[in-house]
Amino acid sequence: MKLTKALLSATALCAAATTAHAVDLEVTHWWTSGGEAAAVTQFAKAFNEKTEHNWVDGAIAGGGSTARPIMVSRILGGDPMGATQFNHGRQAQELVEAGLMLDLTDVAEAEGWKDVVHPSSLLDACTLDGRIYCAPVNIHSWQWLWLSNSAFADIGVDVPANWDEYVAAMPALDAAGIVPLAMGGQAWQSSGAFGVLAIAIAGQDAWKAVNIAKDADVAGGEAYAKVFDAAAAAREYSKKTNVQDWNQATAMVIEGKAGGQIMGDWAQGEFAVAEKVAGTDYTCLPGLGVNAVIDTAGDAFYFPKQDDPEVEAAQKELAALMLSKEVQVEFNLRKGSLPVRGDVDLAAANDCMKKGLAILESGNIMPSGDMALSPDTSGQIEDLMTEFWSSDMSAADAQAEYAGIIADAD
């Protein structure tokens, strides 16, 4: 056995003079919850087994808002990691512009990403001046409402089929000592939930006018006033959540302590880890059951430039591997996200993922906030939303602030 291995590596060495030595590639990401860790392990496993390089895990806990500063300051500080997660779009835009990221265009061409990546907007978000700088690995959509079937069984009400029915059931849930809407304390959660409400209630056109065209009049207008009113009403039923992390809030839904949660499809990973079955234990409503649309946010890996050709080769191998069919399936099944390739078989997918795939297929998709707004603007909106959800700020005041942020957005 050992001999074979030795022989193999010897031939490999002779065969290609360019064969890289094993490189320890540090990969930073903020996937630390149970489902996320299980998913990222798939990348690590594939990279360790299929290449001669080593995955050095650089998980940073506390969510993207904690992790990104660390990643950015390391890249800027001249101590780049081998690869790093970002939500593709504007988060890494300036880093790319500053020439700090590895150009992956040749990998993309060799692997035919242009043909297999679906929807193509994912790849556009990685592209600057015709060059590709990131490897999208999944599609994550915020537009989901997760409901606990057992909570609704407790109060003797059918599991709602849309947001309005859910709102109608909230007082009963509350009276039964169940938290109607679980909402974790971290800022990005309240901001994300607001975005979901906006698309469901104000509609896609209004959302696009605000987020893409940065139209402050629409942000301060009537359609959005309804969104703020709905959020203010929902806020009253989320006050007793008392947890910080999104996955703790999801756990409340899993245990039936909360009626539901607005959260992206990554929540699915938590249900999977808890061995819950979609349809019987929990129900998922894309687009809050109002407007079945999914946004195509997602995670992508960027590969900071390093002046070492061996490292560069390993980086490119990892990029190619992350988008390979098998890894895409293994990773996304655990992550609860949708694969970025239209040509993989997700027979093992559960009901909720299939719903998502169907919507993706139908083309009812839209860009994500991360692609449209700069980190600075997103940050200001997060500040506003987290304050709004956790205080008694009136809907009108919040909307005025919001319109102001949109007016100043770049």
Next chain:
Amino acid sequence: MTRVSHLTTADAQLQGPKGPKPKRAFSGANLFIYGTLIVMSLYYLLPLWVMIVTSLKDMAEVRMGNIFSPPAEITFQPWVKAWSEACTGINCDGLSRGFWNSVRILIPSVLLSITVASVSGYGLSMWKFKGSEVFFNILLLGAFIPYQIMLYPIVIILRELGLMGSLGGLVLVHMIFGMPINTLLFRNYFSSIPQELFKAARVDGAGFWAIFFKIMLPMSLPIFVVSMIIQVTGIWNDFLFGVVYTKPAIYPMTVQLNNIVNSVQGVKEYNVNMAATLLTGLVPLVIYFISGKLFVRGIAAGAVKG
């Protein structure tokens, strides 16, 4: 800050109470004094007690019980888990990694900062030159500048030196920010050494370094210990610099602790969290209990560092 020299002699003064003598053992005044002290002691001791008992319970008991009650059944499992199994991401090697990182950061940082500060303090007290006091005063004022204003430019400096994200970079940062207080400490200490000694050595032809190594060092052990205590606790407890200037693989223990406690996989394991918290606090606590009065002296001076 003016009174630092006065504070460094605090421990001597702590010995003799100067207040009026209480009259009788059970007077109302006594009752008030001991009553207040005991109530306050409870406030200070409570968190330590809670940490200890929580870390010795299993999760079932934590969930049911009272956080103040002693464990019905003592288990060391949370300690084992906190030390060697707790996860951040897919690294499940517990706090032990952070502990050793902190040790690797601590030793060179303490040695370097004390060496630099003692030599600077010595120069400032015995070998003044034109402008030395000006630089010294800038250094002291610098102790009050919020670190935030220097965070980013230091990133640039470390990048240019090729030290960003390395142990060396963090060691340098600790040396820089430990300099004001420690230099002050050494300067005041060396200034209090009788000048005759210095004169005699000069007459004998001893120079800057000879006097430092042969005369000053042997008689300044206590101040070295004080300075060491300040640096060890300060560096061990640092969070901001660890988070800004290092990377996950070499995170110090405080940063890793915050990561472990604030990243949840499934249920929050409060007992493991408390064991981890205690583990992180253990090093400075041990130093505190061993060093006793020197610690008091050290922090009274070190407090300037903020």
Next chain:
Amino acid sequence: MAVTDHGVDHARREYAKPPIKIFKNLSSKIAAIPMILTATVIFIGCSGWTIVHSFTNSKLLPKLDFVGFDQYERLWSSRRWLISVENLFIYGLCSLVFTLVIGFLLAALLDRKIRFENTFRTIFLYPFALSFVVTGLVWQWILNPEFGVQSIVRGLGWESFTFDPLYNSDIVIYGILIAGLWQGTGLIMCIMLAGLRGIDEDIWKATKVDGIGTVKTYLVVIIPMMKPVFVTALVLIASGIVKVYDLVVAQTSGGPGISSEVPAKYVYDTLFGRQNLGQGFAASTMMLVMVVIILIPYVYLQFGGKKDQ
């Protein structure tokens, strides 16, 4: 900085002759290089660099594209910054008052020739050895409404008792204050105790003869005598307050909402998270201004004090 004490002035007079040549006292100059570099490059250079760049619209990368006071205008119209400053103000004021009062009270009690003085002192001081991260996490646990103080009191039969500072925007800053006081009061107690021990015992005899009560003696005679100690304590507490960061990060991460944000966290988040360097630099410059405002009266007091002597 009137740190120049006895002995040092001697040294200056007798040994430091005016340096004629640069090579004079060369070893000393070489030995002072780290100090000089730290003072000039880091403390002056880096602060100056940040102040200059606070007038630019630097985003992810610093660039000298000046925009006047735009960053400051945005800063002072940002709700989060205003809340941060307000929190700092509340936290700072309460922390100052309580630390001084508790510190002095404990020191005075310990100074009453009591038994077990060392034990009590050890108990009051040990939290100071612990980091803010540890402090924040312990108090997060004690103040957890599900398991901590609130549930204990409810368990005792007072069902409606509510004490959940970390989950209530209105009082969260006091939850942080409780933890901060726990960590920091011991130090001030120590400094006060040292101050009390420095007071001549004859004072007590004199006031006794005059028939002045104990409490009155403290208020009227002792405290005024300890003015320098109070000033030192004040500066220590104040300069520590501005830097409050780790405690908040560990205990609440700024929540609920943005109700426990502090300026130091705003700086970190805008600099590194929001990729808006200009804004972060403006915020950190404002922090410096706050410190300067605190320090000016102190330096002035010191200066005035010297004249009296």
